[in-house]
Amino acid sequence: MTKSADHEGGAPSRAGVEQVQRIGAWKVTMWLPLDSTSGNPREIRIEPDEEADPQEVARGITSTVLRQIDTAAFAEEVEPLAELAHAGRQAVENFRRELAGLPKGVSDEYLAVLSALYVRFVNAGRRAPAQDLELWTGSKQATLKGHLRAARQRGFLTKVEGKAGGQLTDKAVETLKGIKLADGADGV
Incomplete structure (x- = not known):
C-alpha cells in the first residue's frame, strides 16, 4: 500500500x-x-x-x-x-517568477495576486493557508500575514472574524484583470 x-x-x-x-x-x-x-x-x-x-x-x-x-x-x-511533485515544483517556480515581475513593494497588483492565491487555498480547504503562501511566495508567514492585513485594509480581500477566509472584492478582480502574465504562468 x-x-x-x-x-x-x-x-x-x-x-x-x-x-x-x-x-x-x-x-x-x-x-x-x-x-x-x-x-x-x-x-x-x-x-x-x-x-x-x-x-x-x-x-x-x-x-x-x-x-x-x-x-x-x-x-x-x-x-x-x-x-x-516535479510538476508542482515547476508551478511554484513559475508563480514566483511572475510575482517578481510585478511592481516592487506592497503594490496593488501584488496584494490582488496574493489575495487571489490566499482565497484559492482557503476555498480548497487548506488548514494552514499562510504556510501554503510561504511555500508559493518564498516570504515568511509573519510578513504574509501583514500583507493580507494590508490587502483587507486596502479593499482587496473581505474579512472573516476569527478564522481564515474571505473573498476577493470587485477591486481585486479588476486589478487582476489588468495584470499581464506570461504564457504558461497558469498553474496556481
Whole structure:
C-alpha cells in the first residue's frame, strides 16, 4: 500500500510517500520524500509486525528477509507521484517568477495576486493557508500575514472574524484583470 505520509513515530511531520510490506514476521516500511528526484526509497524501516510470532521475531532479521524487500515495486508505484511533485515544483517556480515581475513593494497588483492565491487555498480547504503562501511566495508567514492585513485594509480581500477566509472584492478582480502574465504562468 502506498500513501502520502506524515511520517509516524512521534517524529516531526514529513511529507512523503510510504509503502508497507509484510515479509514473514516483519513489517517493512519504505519512505520517500516528495521532493526526491529518485523513485528509490530514502528510508527503510523494519520492525516486528503486531501479529508476528514472538519466536520468529526472536530469531531476528535475516538476509532472506532483506532480499525479499521489493524496492523496484516501490519505485514503480511512486513514479507517477514523483512526476506530479516535479510538476508542482515547476508551478511554484513559475508563480514566483511572475510575482517578481510585478511592481516592487506592497503594490496593488501584488496584494490582488496574493489575495487571489490566499482565497484559492482557503476555498480548497487548506488548514494552514499562510504556510501554503510561504511555500508559493518564498516570504515568511509573519510578513504574509501583514500583507493580507494590508490587502483587507486596502479593499482587496473581505474579512472573516476569527478564522481564515474571505473573498476577493470587485477591486481585486479588476486589478487582476489588468495584470499581464506570461504564457504558461497558469498553474496556481
